[in-house]
Amino acid sequence: MINHYSCYVIIVFIHRALLSEPIRKIKLFIASSLDCYISREDRSIDWLFTDDDYGYLEFYNSIDTVLMGRKTYDIALEFEQYPFKGKKCNVFSKNPMAKKKDQDVEFISDIIQFVKHLIRSKGKDIWLVGGSDIISIFLNASLIDEVIFSIHPIVLAKGIPLFRNIQRQLDLKLIKSSSYQSGLIQSHYEIKDDMHLKTI
Numbered sequence: 001m002i003n004h005y006s007c008y009v010i011i012v013f014i015h016r017a018l019l020s021e022p023i024r025k026i027k028l029f030i031a032s033s034l035d036c037y038i039s040r041e042d043r044s045i046d047w048l049f050t051d052d053d054y055g056y057l058e059f060y061n062s063i064d065t066v067l068m069g070r071k072t073y074d075i076a077l078e079f080e081q082y083p084f085k086g087k088k089c090n091v092f093s094k095n096p097m098a099k100k101k102d103q104d105v106e107f108i109s110d111i112i113q114f115v116k117h118l119i120r121s122k123g124k125d126i127w128l129v130g131g132s133d134i135i136s137i138f139l140n141a142s143l144i145d146e147v148i149f150s151i152h153p154i155v156l157a158k159g160i161p162l163f164r165n166i167q168r169q170l171d172l173k174l175i176k177s178s179s180y181q182s183g184l185i186q187s188h189y190e191i192k193d194d195m196h197l198k199t200i
Helices: 004-020 056-061 070-077 111-118 132-140
Strands: 026-033 037-039 063-069 088-092 105-108 125-130 146-152 171-179 185-192
Touching: 026 056, 026 132, 056 063, 063 070, 063 132, 070 088, 088 111, 111 132, 125 132
Parallel strands: 026 125, 026 146, 063 088, 063 125, 088 105
Antiparallel strands: 026 037, 146 185, 171 185
């Protein structure tokens, strides 16, 4: 017969076991101009370098899930080849009936609750693709673990900014920095954040 104390011990054990499970990392892997734009005003990205891999394939193989906003997904649909084939794609949109191009696409309306559940599910790391509105929501909610910036040696002067409405200071720890002959600089940072929601 199980008494009240035994039940308490079992509950504590289960709670600790759940907390000890590894939490998947969310990584922002993104390119920008030197003046911190991620696209032109018309959302075109014709200025991005395509002469090298710039670590993309290695990063792509390290993730199995991609997250993005509806506008970023719509741009991806315009590509000749769908860029997220073989990955679980979660698109944040208020319209659950939005157009799909791949069976692994799911449209999500409640961003924070969905992501807090996602990071505790089994799988590889998670790629936050963009765009800037979604990036800001994630940063303000302390949901990004690492950022990998590929800074292109170009000043666009106008465009869609990398960040919008960031509400507080964020400190970063440099993990790695690489430079290329093209002039592109890629910097990999860990976000040092004491307010991380993943501890909740």
